[in-house]
Amino acid sequence: MSETKAVADLGEDEARAELARLAKAISAADKAYHRADAPEISDAEYDALKVRNAAIEARFPHLKRPDSPSERVGAAPVEGFGKVRHEMPMLSLSNAFDAADVEDFVAGIRRYLNLGPEAPLAFTAEPKIDGLSLSLRYEKGRLVRAATRGDGEVGEDVTANARTIGDIPAKLSGAPDLLEVRGEVYMSHADFAALNERQERAGGKTFANPRNAAAGSLRQLDPEITRARPLRFFAYGWGALSEPLADTQSGAIERLSALGFPANPLTRRCDRLDEMLALYREVEQRRATLGYDIDGVVYKIDDLALQARLGFRSTTPRWALAHKFPAELAWTRLEGIDIQVGRTGALSPVARLTPVTVGGVVVSNATLHNEDYIAGRDARGNPIREGKDIRVGDWVQVYRAGDVIPKVADVDLSKRPADAQPYQFPEKCPECGSDAVREPGDAVRRCSGGLICPAQAVERLKHFVSRAAFDIEGLGAKQVESFWRDGWIREPADIFTLEERYGPGQPRQLRNREGWGEKSAANLFAAIRECRRIPLRRLIFALGIRHVGEAAAGLLARHYGTWGAFEAAMTHARIDEGPEWDDLLSIDGVGAVMATSLITAFHQEAERASIDRLVALLEVEEAETRAPATSPVAGKTVVFTGTLEKMTRAEAKARAEALGAKVSGSVSAKTDLLVAGPGAGSKAKKAAELGIETIDEDAWLRLIEGA
Template sequence: MNAVETRILELRTELDQHNYRYHVLDEPSIPDAEYDRLFHELKALEEQHPELVTSDSPTQRVGSVALSAFSQVRHEIPMLSLGNAFDETTMREFDRRVTEGLDLPMGDLLGGGAAVEYSCEPKLDGLAVSLLYQDGMLVRGATRGDGTTGEDISVNVRTVRNIPLKLQGSGWPPLLEVRGEVYMSKAGFERLNATQLEAGGKTFANPRNAAAGSLRQLDSRITANRPLEFCCYGIGQVTSDIADTHIGNLKQLKAWGMPISRELKLAHGIDECLDYYRDIGERRDSLPYEIDGVVFKVNSIASQRELGFRAREPRWAIAHKFPASEELTELLDVEFQVGRTGAVTPVARLKPVKVAGVTVANATLHNMDEVARLGLMIGDTVIIRRAGDVIPQVVQVVTERRPDNARPVEVPQQCPVCGSHVERTQLIKRSKGRETVSEGAVYRCVGRLACGAQLKQAIIHFVSRRAMDIEGLGEKSVEQLVDEGLVGSPADLYALTFEQVVDLEGFAELSSRNLLAAIVDSKKPSLARFIYALGIPDVGEETAKVLARSLGSLERVQAALPHVLTYLPDVGLEVAHEIHSFFEDPHNRQVIKDLLRHGLQIQDQGELSAEFSASTTLGGFLDKLHIPSVGPGGAQKLADKFGSLEAVMDADWLDMRQALPEKQANAVREFFAIAANREQALAAEQQLRDFGMHWQSEKKVVEGLPEAGHTWVLTGSLELMSRDVAKDKLESLGAKVAGSVSAKTHCVVAGPGAGSKLTKANELGLKVLDEQAFVEFLTGHGVAL
């Protein structure tokens, strides 16, 4: 694994934890600006290396999962987050992209370009919510959650006094989803904390935490007594268009009784946007609520649709954040935490200091390279930045204040959790038959699942919704099971008894039986879901699907050699080695055996896919061996000249020179003179034969998957299967499943409650199936329900 891949894994792990604390626990551990920096670093690395992007990356995704205490709500139109800007240059770059995307004249230094109209409003620091109105009546409230699935907080939002239970006036669409922010004013926040102190209760760190914690109370009577307010900032699904501009939508919503920002303004061009940002920044302290920036949106709805979306954010909107807040404090100590992959990460323990209204006592240091970059020593005075008002960051050491007794930060030799040895990672770069080894920035505990920290995180991933989907096993429950010695690997979950579970804190008879039932229900996962649940490094949901769809069986996935795996789409040699190494590990193989012994029945197993089996040629195989100086053209010349791998390996000098120039001929002979290279090549060729995909094997007729090249969209509620299951079945037929309807959409499946997607499909004259017709379509293509 090279340095880039290692850094990407570190960033994903860290961002996932920050997302969980911020969105699920309402206990943010670092400031917004530091989160934004990590996110943009990850985003930049993935843009430079698109082959490393996985579906479970924080960039592909928004926020974190919904709390299990609330029922879940699936957003018909995902509630995406916004891209961020921190300076004028980024804002002007955003305006340039918008202008180019709309094919408008750019102008020059003297002007003359088209000025895009933008809506401008403060970015409130609260909790994003969705309000669903049917025939003008409020029927549901939900949090954003992970952007696709949120929490049903309908009872609580009804207690927020400025949210209308019934829309005023007339003319509203039969179905209307209003989106906005629930927040707490500065005065309301002060009153709440004063009341909490008088009652001996918990005080809140800031208005955002107070609003989020109040809105997510299981007892709605508590929510009703909190000074919450709502401000609308847009719409989600709607049965018919309201206006042709964003501001027009908001003004109409206001006429129907929906509160909107009093600071809402229309700007003509980027210069007026920047003027608005500076004006709000100067008035920020005098506003009655907390804000952390300004949101700018292309005002024209038609232009918004033309610009569209990236994976996790719209191209037509951006949040211009305010500068970070900084303070001086003392570094009291550096402790080390252990993550799921065994990464031993330094964490700064600080002398508590208030930064932007929040007391900061801890800060992440990422890795030891960051410690070295900062020149950090324990006892130093450091500058802490709480950028974007959320995540704390050590940005600089004030070396002139360093005390005489300052001591260096040292990586522990033993894991602080399990006592196992801690070693520095090695980065192995494989290219053209050579391996280059260098030291990585990450230190790892070698205890693997014998280390409690790694075991807990591995099991939390294993039981998660997109993995084995065992409902009722949250983080605290997993920690208890591991701490009590009841679970030492994922397989042990399937040996749990009622007597063991019912004695755990937080479990009663009913919840224990429900958990055991959920464990039993998880025993028939699809092959793709099972592969993802194993937590193989660099294998997200999409790669797991590719492995399952192409190789067809767990046995073949376990046996596949790296060079064979590289025939899979989007699987490079580094990822192939990660997959192979995982299944070569004796402990991992034993866990899989134990899982199968406990009755797991892997579904959707079958033959090697026809496309995969037909993907090999001798020339392509030789190219994949990465012989130095020999590219695809040279590899094909060898194949044409010799016709077999054995003939290439045993060719004499004169024959080799007839096929290739001298330098390449020498490289081929030197490569195969190394016994390990010959053995690896012969082993990979034999596996191609065993799998039935050798270039001399009899080929299946490749007709292609029936829906290859077709884009489908799912909308509304499906009664016979979940949307995830429907998506999997369509993908098994080669279809791509998208989240929005466009002229390129092949077909729309519309269940009950289908909204704007169905409306747009009808306007475009697209093919639409109800659920019954969809089921008939699947069964007609031999897809089992």
């Protein structure tokens, strides 16, 4: 069964459940890869997750989750190094897996820029190095700081270690006063083999692959260890600059090469789509002989002025694409099916497999999505996998697709045991025995036990301390489970009273607990105290309200600004009526489903009481604003309507948001400005009735000119 066919067979409810699973799996894989330098899946398998997520979002754009993996980059930095906030975020890239994806990418850029099919549009293409992203900041020609990607916003200060890498110049001649060079630290195959041989002889740790070796070497607390490791560097881009390097991507890379930074010799300028694909095939054929790991080819718009017009999505640039090499498949036996209960009560079936090696990694678990997927149908009853159900004992095809749980892709009926029985999905929660109910229109069955279900309570606490939420150092999933089991924490507020209940001077003390000591206990209490001050967006996300992910939490935080304003709005809001409801729906990216979930959470007595107990112990920061100080539209709510003739609607929206405006899809009393093109209808009429300033596209362009 092909990936395309599987997505095409998904019903809306099944797609919603699948997007939820993908969001969780990719988040865990990000943390393992970026934070622990110990990826549990290969790049190809990770990409299989990402491409499935993107395909489902493309088919069901209205189901895109606020915590979609397309809204995230990397994982939070680990402790041990100083933290560095990137002046310009280090973003990831959108992925393509076949020629059709690349063709769609090019066509999408032409549409966004309103370029015809014959208009010239050049790209640079370069191998995608499988290493560790690094940012190098030079001031007046001197290397002053080196930082890893981290979560894209904040990385780790590895300056001392970067200075030991021979490919990285300590001083530059003729460089801009401020130059931030970005590239990839990697290790060649020959150096990797030699390092592992030395490590083995010395009885030290050997590395699974060159990427792990490079990442582990760069992040040594002792720079002398890094110096002894054979690390290399390729430059592929830049961040903050005091002056432009060139007018084109290819020219800028040539300038970096002239300054002394190694650039990949296979980088090439391509004027047509067929040239891009030809280079991809050439690089793929030469992959085994390059002497270092790559996992695809990156295409970038060559004209930097066009890059600026295209701008960025939340976590990826619109002007770049990674064309990845394909993933691998394997067949194995399905030994059993377990049911896991998530924080929203969803019952998720997991396949237990006879261990099999896929792409060099041993796989023993796989996702089975939901009961319809097991039965061989979508949520509407249409057949998938040609209607073949999945039974214990079956011979199944898998590819690793995120976290440690790959995907079961197909079934070989010719090897089905004669006594194999259809799987009966449970109608009771395996954790608390409550009814497991499947509501009309929902693809998943959910435990009705709510907070009395220990699985839901524990999973919500795990979410609360997760990377994008409170991210409390020393308090992870394992510690949460242990504290819950012994009754030390039952809700988020309990975390912030741990020290007064189990700190020094108390009858029972954390430092006396198995696995803890005086230092580790003190470190945890200090980390908890530090996290009492929390940005609004992180707090909203941490609450674990269904349908409210990282991106949505950011939207809500920027819209309301403070916890007080947000809390008051949710308190007074009523579903489907009133000004608070209308204001909530005016946020671009917030729909009725999410709004209903938010209001419901704040109006449930037990949940609201839990939130109030938590917030009473916190200091919530106001939402950050990144609008330029001179922006004429910063903080204003702008609505676009009608046909824009000099830029696409998408470009206009992206430009407005980059200048600090809030772009809404509807006109209300809170709208500050309506930009109306030809064909403006009801929105223009409503704006006139409300006395809202209305301008045309030319006036809009004059307003933002130079901003």
